[in-house]
Amino acid sequence: MEDCFGGLEAGGTKFVCAVGTGPSDLRERTEFPTTSPGETIRSAVAFFNACSSHAKLKAIGIGSFGPIDLHPDSPTFGCITSTPKQGWRNFDIVGAIRSGAGVSRVAFDTDVNAAALGEARWGAALDLDTFVYLTIGTGIGGGAMVNGRLLHGLLHPEMGHMRVPHDRRADPFAGCCPWHGDCLEGLASGEAMRRRWGMPGHLIPPGHAAWSLEVNYLASALVNLICSMSPQRLILGGGVMQGLDLPALHDAVRELLNGYLQAAPILDHISEYIVRPRLGANAGVLGAIALAQSAANP
Numbered sequence: 001m002e003d004c005f006g007g008l009e010a011g012g013t014k015f016v017c018a019v020g021t022g023p024s025d026l027r028e029r030t031e032f033p034t035t036s037p038g039e040t041i042r043s044a045v046a047f048f049n050a051c052s053s054h055a056k057l058k059a060i061g062i063g064s065f066g067p068i069d070l071h072p073d074s075p076t077f078g079c080i081t082s083t084p085k086q087g088w089r090n091f092d093i094v095g096a097i098r099s100g101a102g103v104s105r106v107a108f109d110t111d112v113n114a115a116a117l118g119e120a121r122w123g124a125a126l127d128l129d130t131f132v133y134l135t136i137g138t139g140i141g142g143g144a145m146v147n148g149r150l151l152h153g154l155l156h157p158e159m160g161h162m163r164v165p166h167d168r169r170a171d172p173f174a175g176c177c178p179w180h181g182d183c184l185e186g187l188a189s190g191e192a193m194r195r196r197w198g199m200p201g202h203l204i205p206p207g208h209a210a211w212s213l214e215v216n217y218l219a220s221a222l223v224n225l226i227c228s229m230s231p232q233r234l235i236l237g238g239g240v241m242q243g244l245d246l247p248a249l250h251d252a253v254r255e256l257l258n259g260y261l262q263a264a265p266i267l268d269h270i271s272e273y274i275v276r277p278r279l280g281a282n283a284g285v286l287g288a289i290a291l292a293q294s295a296a297n298p
């Protein structure tokens, strides 16, 4: 039997599981909605156990929604921590997958750091060592690679909760983040769009005022990230991005920076500087497979 790797993209809305060794070798893939921890983990374990019968899993990588505990020395390493999501608070996802699937080597990171690693290995960040991966969907999250390593630091980045200017005359919506109200996620996530306009982002037509507001909030966030992290590229995924006019975002970022950063990628090639993911819908689960490979071959 040939060695291969398991990947689990544990999202707040759905779980995606796959086995393989990369984008050209994804042997099995499945996805199912995120319900209770018991039911959801049972489905994931059943998938990996079925795959194990014809390919030995050398390691499993988990890219998880969060916040999560990533510190190997912590007694709660491998747990999802302060999520408002019913039943998942303090749930030991690493322990549950390790014992259920019978695979001792389980790598663990945020869903967005995993996606960033996948893009670095096979996608839109192939040639880079410092970049940001941001997803704008139901929620907003960001991962980063800095000097060739995924950024963890104190906990892990929580880019969705950065503060951005909120002009309440132009946008009276109070924001929907349960922790902060009008943080970036509270103002610009898919959930914020749905609550502000009474319809989900994918039903809002091009040219609607929703999109210029969205461009403004995202441009503020990207400028903050550019100025604080000096990324060589920004990769923007997630459902909301599918409806967003990317060139309008390029223009808004350049306008906010106002010529201050004399860097050719921003001044002359911004369409290659702020880009969409190249791994598409599989970015998360491929990133989880990349995490597993890194754990097996450090």
Ligand code: ZN
Pocket (backbone or CB within 6 Å): 160, 161, 177, 178, 179, 180, 181, 183, 184, 185, 186
């Ligand atoms: Zn927030």
